[in-house]
Amino acid sequence: MQSLGRLQTAAARRSRVYGISKLVIAVLTLAAAGFLIHVLSGLLMLTVPTAIFLVLVVLHEKTLERMRYRARAIRFYEDGLARLNDNWRGRGETGDRFLDPAHPYARDLDIFGTTSVFQYLSTARTRAGEQTLANWLLTAAPMDDVMARQAAVRDLAPRLQLREGIASAGESVRSGVHPDVLSLWGRATPILTTTATRVASSGLALLWLLSIVAWIWWSSPLPALVMSLFNFGYSHRIAARLDKAVGGIERAAGDLELLAAVLALLESEQFTAPRLVDLQIALRCDGICPSEAIRKLARLADLIESRHSLFARPLDLVTFWSAQLVFLAERWQHIFGPQLRVWLDTVGELEALSSLSGFAFEHPDYAFPQLVEIGPQFDAECLAHPLLPIGKAVENDFCLDAQRQLMVLSGPNMAGKSTFIRAIGVNAVLAQCGAPVRARKLTISPLQVAASICILDSLSGGVSRFYAEIGRVKMITDLAQDTTPVLFLLDELLSGTNSHDRLIGTEFVLRALVEHHGIGIVSTHDLALTRIPETMNGRGFNAHFEDRIDGEALVFDYKLKPGVVQTSNALKLMRAIGLGVSE
Structure with a gap:
């Protein structure tokens, strides 16, 4: 640099x-x-x-x-x-537009938003790249796809110059290259191009030019005046169709130079990963480089946009030069339009892979997870949250499988329970989209991640927090009916009711999830819930975080320990901020 x-x-x-x-x-x-x-x-x-x-x-x-x-x-x-x-917060795209509050884990695991997983990972410059990366973070890929992406990420990680080129190509694209608009235009029926329109506009333009020559040669302005009036009338006749065609091209053609530049980089690189080779093969179109085809469309779009110029507009009314450009653009649309969706998807996948490979390059000590078909299984060594800075994250071992499906996690306030739960979820999401994870080792089977961590009430909708929470729990139990086991992540489940109802409700939910082969974790301050593993026939166990007093200060080591927590710090924290509560 x-x-x-x-x-x-x-x-x-x-x-x-x-x-x-x-x-x-x-x-x-x-x-x-x-x-x-x-x-x-x-x-x-x-x-x-x-x-x-x-x-x-x-x-x-x-x-x-x-x-x-x-x-x-x-x-x-x-x-x-x-x-x-650890100065990345606030830099880059947040991906807020991809956030669906009803998604099983996106809000709870901070997948999108400021200081989110998406903001940390994404180096995409096109909307297609951002959309692809968002889709990968929202949906677990089949095992074959995950392994193919892992190989591609390994191939791309050391290609620093290529990733620099992808990140540096073209101008800013925040207002351009809308993939859906561009691909829809590519498949649409031409608006202006008909034989009659082409013959009429070309013939009238030629006659007008000849009338100008006649004026200069014979000093007679009458032919030019007559042709100008006639062409003005024909311009008015085709104006609606011309404006519609031009509008469609201008909306579709955002910053096409960026798209062409990324395609050119992909075309010229020599890859070894099968998935990257497949992406190159998908670009082939009768021997024509997609990057050159896109550049041709970009040049046409730039020329068409110049029709709005104060000086170009009057000339356009008599020569129909913008119509001629639209004919060329719609000819391009006929030849290459069906391929646009493939090209956009290819660029999107390359940018998403580039984002993941940058993550792998910057963290060479992170492990690529081992994928197994037999599950459920989530077995991690030295796992930590990938967004925590080096030196502040505490690593823990964690294992759930078909024999030990449930962890009840107890511990005092601020001891790290919620962060640990999020670490499990985020690493599971990364593992199932093809990225490395922040762990020394992770073995994972196909899992449907579902979380109830960040539940908000709705004043406008008249929904209380408790009602919103049980709605989320219902969604998680419905997901458990599927063939893919659920990895459930529940933080302070049913905290909005009394201890008696909470124990009965929590035990009912956990038993239903375990019986449907789900694995997961529930955190709690209510020690009554730590008795639930005793009713699970060995499939549940307790673990905890704890604190200690060092002088006047509370100290947390954030290390996971077996068994039920024996300490509480609520009163200590109240006194620490000046509330004189007694024992």
């Missing part, structure tokens, strides 16, 4: 030199033109500084383009360092 910074500084100096040079040459040329305005031979001499000015314009623009690319590359490395230094 330091070399990029030095190059950027040198380029900034060149840019200033080019800018000053252009200004000086422009001023001198205009001044000279003023003196030589009546001398034809002198004016011809001004072609030399004019040519120099044009060369400087081209060189300056190329310098600015390289500076813009380099700025994005520097941002790519700065984001990586921010993640490693």
